[in-house]
Structure formats: C-alpha cells, structure tokens
Amino acid sequence: MAGVDYLADERNKAEFDVDSMKIVWAGSRHTFEVADRISKLVANDPAFRKDDRPMLPRKELFKNTLRKAAYAWKRIIELRLTEEEASKLRFFVDEPAYTDLHWGMFVPALKGQCTDEQQSKWLPLAYKMQIIGCYAQTELGHGSNVQGLETTATFDPQTDEFVIHSPTLTSSKWWPGGLGKASTHAVVYARLITDGKDHGVHGFIVQLRSMEDHKPLPGITVGDIGMKFGNGAYNTMDNGVLTFDHVRIPRDQMMMRVSQVTREGKYKQSDVPRQLVYGTMVYVRQQIVADASCALSKAVCIATRYSAVRRQFGSQNGGPETQVIDYKTQQNRLFPLLASAYAFRFVGEWLKWLYTDVTQRLAANDFSTLPEAHACTAGLKSLTTTATADGIEECRKLCGGHGYLCTSGLPELFAVYVPACTYEGDNVVLLLQVARFLMKTVSQIGSGKQPVGTIAYMGRVEHLLKSRCSVQRAEDWLNPSQVLEAFEARATRMSVSCGQNLSKFSNPEEGFAELSADLVEAAVAHCQLIVVSKFLEKLQQDIPGEGVKQLLQAVCGIYYLSLLHKHQGDFLATSYITPKQAALASDQLRALYSKVRPNAIALVDSFNYTDHFLGSILGCYDGNVYPKLYEAAKKDPLNDTVVPDGYHEYLKPLLKQQLHSAKL
C-alpha cells in the first residue's frame, strides 16, 4: 500500500526529539536547512536518478555521469546557488565525477601552490569551468612514496620552458580521477631538474587536451585505466593513465608560491613557509573523516531499518517471527557501528575546528602545534576510514542474503568507499607516522617539553603508568573520567612499552621496522582515545532537545565499551583493568543496547537522508521493502525476455543432446 509507514511503530517508540537530533547531527540549524533543501531538490529531480547505475555498461555509465555533471552545473548557475549550496548539490548527486577532482584537488592546488599572479590567471578559468583540471601525482609504480616519483620536468634555459617527460613505463601517471577522458588540464607532479640537478618533486600546470576538439596535445598519451571494484561505484570516474613524451610548457606554469625557477634557471625558495602544505593536508583529512561518518551512517541507516523490517525465527503460535533487530547478536554487531557513525561525526566536527586553529596559527607563523595536528589527522583518517569500510561490509552482512543485491545499495556503497583506505595516505603507513610521533613524545618525557593537544595526556605519564581502574559495578563504566583514564592508561602504557622495546635495539630504524606491528597497535590505541575523548567532550556541551543528550550518552557508552571489549587484550595486558572489570564492561554494554533499541530507527532517521541519497530498497524510509525488491528485479536487462538470449545456441542443443554439432 502506497503511503503506509511500515516503520511507524518503531518511530513512535523514540524517547527523544528527532528534529533536535537532526540539528545535532548536521552541526547547526543552518547546515541542516541547506542540506535538507538541497537533498530534496536533487531527490525530486529525475535527471539525478541513480538506481540504474549498476546495470549500465561502462561507456553508457560514463556518458551518463558527464550528463549529470553538466546538468548539475547548469542547475547551480540557474538557481544562483552559493558555493556552500553548490558543494552540497554535488554531494547529494552522489556520483563520483571529474568535478570532484576539479573542485576538490585542482582548485585547492592552484590556491595553495600558485603565486598571486598565477592564481589571477588560472582561478577564474577554473571557477567558471572553462578549463577542467585534475591532480596528477601517483604513478604506475609509485603510490605512497611521493619522493619516489619518476616523471621529470627539466628546465630548458634556451626556450624558457620545462620539458615534461615520462622516462619509464612505471613513471606513467596512473589513477588520477578525471584524467582519463574529461580533464583539459592537470596539476602534474614531477622531479624538477635544472642544469642537471634534481630538486625533488614539484607541481606544474600542464594542458592535456585541445580546447577545440578535446584531443590530446602532441606528446601526450592519455586514457582510462579500466574497470574498478563494483557495479556503478567508482566506474563513473575516468581514473586515467598519462605519459609525456618531452612535452614543453612555459616556465610560468610551474606552481611557484613556495619555490621558483628564475629565467636564468636558478632554483630558489620563496619566503612562504613550506609548512603551508600541512594546512591543506589537515583540510583534506578532516573532509575524509566527515565522509567516513557519512558513508558509515548510510550503511547503518540501511541495516537498522531493514533489521526492524526483517523477521526470522521465534514465531509463537503462528504469530509473526521476531524482528531481527531484537536479537542481541544483531545489536552487538549493529549498534557499535551506529555509535561509530555518531562518534566519527563529532570528531569530524572537532577536526573542522582544528583546521581553523591550524590555519590561524600558520598565518601567525606559529608552527608549534603542527606535528601534533599532523599526527592526529593522519591517525583519525586511518582509524575512521578503516572502521567505515569494515562497517559497511558488516552492515551488508547484517542484511542477510538481500544485502548482496545491488538494489540494497550496500555493494555499491562499499565498493565506492574502500579506496578511502588507500588514497591520501595508506592507512597502515599513516599509523606508522602516528607511531613515530608517539615514540618521539615518549622519548621526550622528562625533558621538560610538555606534550600538547591530543597528546597532552602523556604529561601525566607517571600517574597513568601506576593507576588502576576503580570500577566495581557495571554502572561505574558510565563515569566519563573513569573511561577517559582507562583509554589514556592503555594508550600510554602501549606507547611506553614500545619505547622500552625500541631502546633495546642498537639501530633505532631497525627496531622501528621490527616492532612496527606493535607500534601500529599503539597508534590505534592513541587514535581511539582521541575519538572517545571528543565524544565525551561533546557531551559536556549544552545539547538542546528532549532526551537528545541522554540518548547520545548511551550511544557514546556503546562506542567506548564496544571498543574496550574488542581490545580487551590491550587493557588486560597493560594491567589497567582486571578480567572482572572487563566482564562488568560487557554487562553495561548489554544494558545500553536495551536502552538504544527502541530509539534505533529514530537515531538513523536523524541523519535525515532521502531515499534517493540512501539508494537502497532495504533502507527505504517507509520500510515497504518486499514489493519494491520484487518490482526492481523486473527491471534487470536479463528480464527483457522470458527466454534468455543464448537459449537457442547454447541451452537447447545441450538439452536436446545435440552439442556435437553446435557452434560454441
């Protein structure tokens, strides 16, 4: 029946004000209102339909993406959308496209690395999309190690040009989004060579295609790198491959804000501090954390709603079966993910503040907090993206067999999300960077240098090394200061223990390599502490709305207690808690599941996602799942005919025992 809300009972159970929670989730009333308006605008426009994506062959899929991107830009102009609204519109269109790289990487690179003069030339073109740009850094043989890039940019003083060249196969640019088919220009990273001297990797603006007919310019070979994981997903993007055969560009297309090459071919640094690059890095990573929370919350919304719709077992006297969400095993897998979505939302909000703080300090030439901010954002990027990728797949499994259907939305959500674990720093490499920072902090203990920001707790190392958990009853695990100390003690002890083991090696680098698995675990402990502490800080704030704060307290409790249980080996091995206290934590966790259960649907409604944005039949708002699945199946191209293509050639001869004469 159209219009019936099959989840109405669930919605009536909520013990908090959902509208208020929507504001909390969005961050502010303004952000909520913009997102609400723009998401509905997109959802109500059939031009932005996306449910056909998994069925489209690659060429049609890509062409359709080009159409949507152009249409979105047209609407942005027609509706005179603000920059914030335009960005939201692209976000809710929810389809990877060259515009992501143009706006998200190319424009920021111009702003961050070009001189004012260069910016005044290139930015107006980019802002109007008279040129389309991408960000060509990684190469076929070189990913994480930027310093290992092979592409060269050799200055030719004769002509005042750089010669961009790909000396080897492995130096081919490989992966840049928007490069394969759409971009007219690229920011290209290459080894700068002047007068035979290698100055390391620098950025250059290179035109790739003719503005007349879009054909690659002489010396440029460019194409798409082929299909990627999943149906639809990132296959809407033209990740590209690019090689240069001695391509010449004017000298003023080197991005010269930080370092320059003069007309005479002299390489020199400007007085702009190199640390500026960290500001961009903090910005990009806070965006990734925000994206993690969004992706995870979508998956959780789908799995939670379908867990309330779906019934299995437990029928008594012919009555309906039990809702799957009522099983503790389901809650034990689902609710920690729901809690993680909220946790990542709030730590992402805090990271926005951190970005502002870092930017202000950079402007004042204060670089003191940079190492801490760098370690913190690297760690949070790693933590949240790993947990989100795993969490989406877990949500898919929580939907049983139907989660495997494209119409559940979860396969595409997973496939489109997982690259986040690799791009902008491989997650394990990033944790090793965090570990280096931790080991440096540990080594400076007692030197009088006070650790700041998220590592400030190390200043209380003596206390944290000797304290013991004082929990005696399950409810004691609801005490924020007790919880904070537990996570601080665990993180401190794991770092200090690594430091002690490292000191046994005569060669510190060798020790770091040998102990890297332990170091990664110490880094994870530190990062989890940050997320827990930011969630607890959020709860110290005034949060309006009936029952909202109480629910968030329960959600926060689920977040840290499920972490504590999952990593109880750490807490026990560092002897901060006893097995008995670990068991009490599990008791409290179960109690919180019961508290959250009647609010589960309302907690995911608070994300305020449209059915279009969610893109999932299993997660549809009204819960009317089965008729929709049935109707959607009919649309598969394989159902165009009752008797399939290939019956006459391949099935009939087999059934009729006539294969010997069949042409196969």
Added chain:
Amino acid sequence: MAGVDYLADERNKAEFDVDSMKIVWAGSRHTFEVADRISKLVANDPAFRKDDRPMLPRKELFKNTLRKAAYAWKRIIELRLTEEEASKLRFFVDEPAYTDLHWGMFVPALKGQCTDEQQSKWLPLAYKMQIIGCYAQTELGHGSNVQGLETTATFDPQTDEFVIHSPTLTSSKWWPGGLGKASTHAVVYARLITDGKDHGVHGFIVQLRSMEDHKPLPGITVGDIGMKFGNGAYNTMDNGVLTFDHVRIPRDQMMMRVSQVTREGKYKQSDVPRQLVYGTMVYVRQQIVADASCALSKAVCIATRYSAVRRQFGSQNGGPETQVIDYKTQQNRLFPLLASAYAFRFVGEWLKWLYTDVTQRLAANDFSTLPEAHACTAGLKSLTTTATADGIEECRKLCGGHGYLCTSGLPELFAVYVPACTYEGDNVVLLLQVARFLMKTVSQIGSGKQPVGTIAYMGRVEHLLKSRCSVQRAEDWLNPSQVLEAFEARATRMSVSCGQNLSKFSNPEEGFAELSADLVEAAVAHCQLIVVSKFLEKLQQDIPGEGVKQLLQAVCGIYYLSLLHKHQGDFLATSYITPKQAALASDQLRALYSKVRPNAIALVDSFNYTDHFLGSILGCYDGNVYPKLYEAAKKDPLNDTVVPDGYHEYLKPLLKQQLHSAKL
C-alpha cells in the same frame, strides 16, 4: 621482456621442495595430477577466457556463461572425462553457472531424498542434462528459518496431485541459482498439506519450463532477481524469483524417501532415518571449507607475489626501493592469511574423513557422533568463510591502490566469495548452534557422559580450569602440547563461564538470547581450537620432501600465534596466560615471519594455480606486472575512442559556457 621470470630470485630462495609441497597441498599425487592436467587444459583453451567478464553488460555476460557451460559439457563428452575430471573442469572454468546448482544441489537432492523408483526415473535425465534442475528453497521473506517457508503443496485426492501455490508476495522463491533463466526443473520446498493438516516443509520435483520452447509452464512466473555485488562475479548466475499460481504436479513428484503421501492422502514416515539429512549437510559443509581454502589461497597468492614485485620507500643512494613484502607490517597482515589458507586446507581434508566416518556410521544406524559432527561442521563453515571473506579484502588492501582495479582479480574474487558467509547457514546463526552444543556439553559435565571427537577435551575440564601456561621463553610457544592446552583451556573456560552466567537466568532461553554475544565468542574459541589441533595433527604425520615439514611447522606456528595475539583478550581474561607470556608469543611470531619470508613465493607457488585460474595481473606467475596492467587498460571500452562519447553533448557546452541552451 617475454619469458623473463621477474620472481626467479624469490623462487631461488626457497628452502623446501616445492614439488613435494604441491602434493601436500593437493592431498595426494593423484589429485595433484588430475588438477594439474585439467587446469592447464582449461587455461590453454581461449574459449574459457574470463578476463573480459568485468566489462560485459549483464545480458552478454550471461549469454557468454551459457556458451561456456555448453562448451564445457561438450568437452567433457568429447574427452570422455571421468566424473572426477568433469568436476575439476567445471571448477577450473571458474565461473558461477546453472550447472553448479544442477550438479551440486539438484542431483544430490534427488539422490538423497527420492525413493529408488523415483531415482531411476529422474537421475538418468539429470545425468545426461536432458533436464536442468535447481534447488528452490529460500523465499523473499524467509532465509535462515526453513520452517518459516510459506509456499504450500496441498494434496488433492480427487486428481492424485499436489497443488503448489505461493500464497503471499513474501512466499516467492527468491535466490535459487539457475532458476531465473536456465532451469527446466526445480526441487521446490513447500509446506505439505493433506486434508487441511500442515505437515511442515517437504521437497517436490516441479517442472518449470516447457521442454519445447523453454517458456514457463502455466501458473509459473519466473525471472531473474537482478544484479548482485561486483563486476562479473555472481552476475553470471541467474539467481531467480518464482511464484506458483496453483500449479499441479503428480503425487509421485513428492520426494518420498523419508516421508510419503499415499493415494488416499495419508501422510506417513518411511523407515529411512531422518538423520540421513545430516550426512548431506556434512558433505556440503566440508565442500564449503575446501572452497574457503581455495578462495583464500588465490587471494594470498596474488598479494604475496605482488608484495614481492612492488617496491615502496627505503631507496638508498638511488638504488631500488624496498620490496613491500620485507616490511613487518606487511608480513604481519599477509603471513597469517597465508597460514590460514594452509590451515583451512588441512582441516578441510580432515572434514572429508569425517564425512566418510559419518556416512559409515549412518549406514550402521549409529547416530551417536551426529550432534558433535553437526556442531563441528557448522562451526568450521562459519569460521573459515568469515576468515576467508575478510582475508580476501585484506589481500586486496595489501596490494595498495592497484588492488582496486578489476584486473587485479581481487574485487571479483571478493564479490563472488562473500555469499558463502550467508548461504548454507548464516555464520552467526551457525555459531549459535555451536554454542548450544557447547552449553549442552558443559551441562553434562560430571554426568558420566564422555564428550567425543572434537569436544573430547571437555572431558579434562577440571585440569583445564586450573592449569596455568608454563611458557618461559619465546621458543616454548613452538611446543605443540603447550599450544594445544592453551587453546583448550581458553575454549573450556569461555564455555564454562557462559554456562555459569546462563544458570543465573530463571528462563534459559532468555539467558541464551541475552548472552548470545558471549556465546558466539565461546563458539569461535572452540572452532579455532579444532583448526589448530587438526593442523598440529597433520604435522604428526610423515610428510615427505626436503624441508616441507619444517616449513609447515613455521606456517602452523604463524597460524596459532597470530590467533593467540588477535584474541589475547580471551587468553588473558580467562587467566590462562600472563601478559608476559602473551608478549613472548608475539616475539616468537615475529621470528617465524623471518623464517617464512624467503619461502613466501614458493609457498604460494605450491598451490599450483595457473594464471588463468588466478585471473590476476598482480598475481601473474612471472611477476611482470606493470606492462600487463598498461596493456590491459587499453582494452576498456571507454578507450575505444580518444574523445569520449558525451563530449559533444555534455563536456563541450560546459567548457564553452553554453549549457543554458544544451539539452541535458
């Protein structure tokens, strides 16, 4: 350069005889020889090419699968392959198809559930593929809970027929492979109703499509359920939806081996024991465990080879960068998966023996070991498929960005594998079944009933509850009896603790539901113990070949020590080991990584997979990865033209600021 082995250096490092290890992996020289011969036959036949799968639209993909299945059957007939060889051929063709269900479910169901008379009618047709059958059990609204199925089969004594009917939308058969487009017949599970009485779910043979033109018979609505996760992957399969509108079948198409309906409509049991169904279940699950080992070993083979090819960081004085496989963080993620592949191989081999044992006992009306065998196979199915699904994705991440390309083979391997976590029993539901068995065993302790088979250790419960780990040096963790006791003590203590907590509830079912998360963990501990103990038992056998047993000992050590580390919370919480002993286990684990490192490539070569079967450029035998990636990219349909379809309609108007007049 063609013909160069880029991994030759790695192969020369091996400290064991690879040919002997290949025999160990295959299980016997005979099995190795058959697999080697048939896999090469498939690999060398271009008709079985599969690298184009990710790019094919659904209809072409499916048609191509019909072609391959027919061609495979033709070759099986032409070459007069034995049943073993034919089955291997289908295995190495490596493409989900209706034939999987025909041979793997339909034929076994006929054999297991039909009377001799019924078998003599239907089996010859099925063996010659004059009919194609599938297995129609699950429904749109009913998966795990078979007893909840809604389809009805009502006996009509007037006509001596059953009327098969779908009373609701949720009763539509949904998921059966081969049903959507290919099958002519199905084994349909439906509630048997005679004279108004519901006798529960029984199986019926129902013809679905005309043998003349393949059109659905009257009253039957059938089609494909649409796209599933991944490129290629399971989209070669026509998982189907099927509804019945009062479809009539003769009474003798009820499968009557175990229970019957007489001409008069009387329902009665035969004297064939119902427990026979468990024999089939053990068979199917041992096959799933074998498949897990195969899928995981493919992923591990790809990730291991590419980790030896790929270099990142660590370049000194302009020399080559470090092979990724030399990083301890890489080893710490990869080698436990390599070890798991071997562990699952050996426990799968043991399960084959268990199946034989169970079959013999059933034939002798000995049902005493059935509960244990059932719990054991349920648990091992759950454990190995979960670990394999997670392991494939981890291997993908271990390949960095390139693992995200379809040409890496890993996306398809993951997508095609993950349903194993859900089908034939959802993995969490299965663990709860194991937990029930454990709780029953615990409750019978002291009753004089001796636990048998894989649960026999519970007979030593008193000792296991009070013993303490005696490890003093890292090497002590190489002592098999010490390791076995550690896993036994952990499993026992977790089960006993659950039993104690359960006894606090007045309603045992309520307690079981409330504590189900803990119970699942206890079940995992029990299952891990089984895998560890079977690996250790394997090493007690005579294993020929230079260095083979030594390497397997190191691999086994990595398996159990990485488990011990991952679950150290269990071992510490149950107070069997101390934090110091846990740290010693990690030290020993690192030492084993160093032992295995030079043998890593040889250990994956021992799987003897052809490049065709592996289906991965990153995992290709000769390691010549980059030129192959480059060439493969060119084949993407998007590269058919340099300027993409859609440029003129959507890109040019945008770049030329003419969107206002563009038709989008």
